[in-house]
Amino acid sequence: MHGRHKGRVITAEDVARVIGVSQSTISRAFSNPESVSPATRARVLTAAQSLGYQPNVIARSLITRRTNIIAIVMANLTDPYYPQILDTLTQAIQARGRQTLLFIPPEDGTIDDTLASLLQYQVDAIIIASASLTSEMARVCAARQTPVLLFNRYVPGVRISAVSCDNVASGRDVAEFLHGSGHSRPAFVSGEHGATTNADRRAGFVETWHELGVRSCLQVEGGAYTFEAGFEAATIIARRKRRPDSIFFASDIMALGGIHALQQAGLRVPEDISVVGFDDVPLASWPSFNLTTVRQPLPEMAEAALDMLALDDKAGRRRRVTQFVPGTLVQRGTTRAR
Amino acid sequence: MHGRHKGRVITAEDVARVIGVSQSTISRAFSNPESVSPATRARVLTAAQSLGYQPNVIARSLITRRTNIIAIVMANLTDPYYPQILDTLTQAIQARGRQTLLFIPPEDGTIDDTLASLLQYQVDAIIIASASLTSEMARVCAARQTPVLLFNRYVPGVRISAVSCDNVASGRDVAEFLHGSGHSRPAFVSGEHGATTNADRRAGFVETWHELGVRSCLQVEGGAYTFEAGFEAATIIARRKRRPDSIFFASDIMALGGIHALQQAGLRVPEDISVVGFDDVPLASWPSFNLTTVRQPLPEMAEAALDMLALDDKAGRRRRVTQFVPGTLVQRGTTRAR
């Protein structure tokens, strides 16, 4: 029979009283089972079960100074790629016995306020997958010993842990693949201005074409990782006299917008022009799109992130580095084979 | 002896010592500013600022018995509709000064284990947007006075708060709209078997056609809210001798799969056959799709949900009801006008 005691929550004390042991024993039975005799442990668990007792992890964390909660800061939840990140990260977090506190920073405000209110919750770590953080806030977190990690982004020159896809290498891969399949007039459409993801993908792509002897890589500024931005960029490209034979978009969603624009302009994909995206969102593999793209290794990135946070390492020995995980080119139907 | 770490956290006690007041005063300055004189309040805030003090809300919640954390249980995060729900709910939760703890139940396991580990976190409320919960677990939550609310679903006959789109009414709307625009051979493609969302949309749709004098509404079992399920259902429909002139899919994603199948089969949408979806995911409004659909009023649903939880009502007077919020038919390009 579960505790029907009007509203009163069942505490370890209650269980202790029932089976005639001390509160300490109840605590130990749950948080350090080895330290209690098998017989009492069994009695404790039975009694707890029938009373409906569950340890109060909030109270526990007051002592242990660990909440087992990891905060994820994420905006852009309507962008199809971010839910994938959130899903993967959260599952990895739960697999390690932790929980996820989700913070969506307000549109206008700075992320600092968000972060501050977040620290009040004594989270064990903060994973930032949107925007960045100010150096001021990095200082505050460091002072509080709260590890912070940037996911899918990094800030060059700032010593904050970060995990990101190896965007430069993937940019190179795409260039080499396009070159190898007979393309010679490449174009790159960038996404959000100033994002490292963006800059790195372009850098790898453009450089490689240079190395391959192709000097003229058309570069169009998209401005945002959106369908519309991709659409507009592709519209401009389609109108050019000396039209590129392949476009590398900084994200899948942009690529889809781009394809739509190209088709509107009477061009066939991939016969007239090849298109490559980035991220491999679920949409990309739908038959309607069948988009050639670069898959970010999210599971590996999530593992790397949690390893880097060293949650079980009480000595607090964390390495602050930026780790790059290689992506995979997924060849589908928007690039011609030869 | 605890807390001998060099990175000692600043407590209210520390601030108190600095400006020569008691810990109580610090506490009051933050949690009940009215109860402290303006002069001391200012001194407290300044000192706190310079010391980097932030109240520990975990410790606070031990006393107040409120964590200000609301749990959201959600699977299917890769489905485009759920991130929208999560985004809207979380923003609404944050707007009310609460935070979101995100739980993704394991694929195989029952939701009960998830819920149990969740209760340990002393969340103020639980919003379930995936699966349902057993009556056993409903009882446990009730015993703990933790309000539970089903979002976007409800369990007929069980007294658990729920907020859902008025799927029956929307089904009717779609039927009336199609009828009014000259359609006479409707079809309905269902999604996940057993979901109330599904059954209600169909019920409203089919019943209305009956009332309008159309007895034969083709019904195809999709089986899941996926692109593939929609694709396969539409393939079957396209092959029929007496082909429907309109299809109402139980979700947008299914409709998109269906459109792709119809086009594969050489049919034009909407000239040869009209298509209506449900949810109005961001994709639906993309020019490539331009899907006629029913928009679920997520912001209103989120408000209704939080109101129903009566978080600020310490008397715990909550009404257990199922609230239906009406959706809106959004007419776009996949239905012919006349």
Next chain:
DNA sequence: TTCCGTTCTGCATACGTATGCAAAACTGTT
């Protein structure tokens, strides 16, 4: 000044659990 009423502050304790230390209960050996 005295007195009363109000506002402000401090003291002490409580929230539910974890844990160092010492006492108690076993275990096996002589």
Next chain:
DNA sequence: AACAGTTTTGCATACGTATGCAGAACGGAA
């Protein structure tokens, strides 16, 4: 039976904050 060594348990206290209660400080009126 006595002992030492080991395991198991209980006591007391700590974690950081909120809050009832009583006392202090203050303001105004007589």
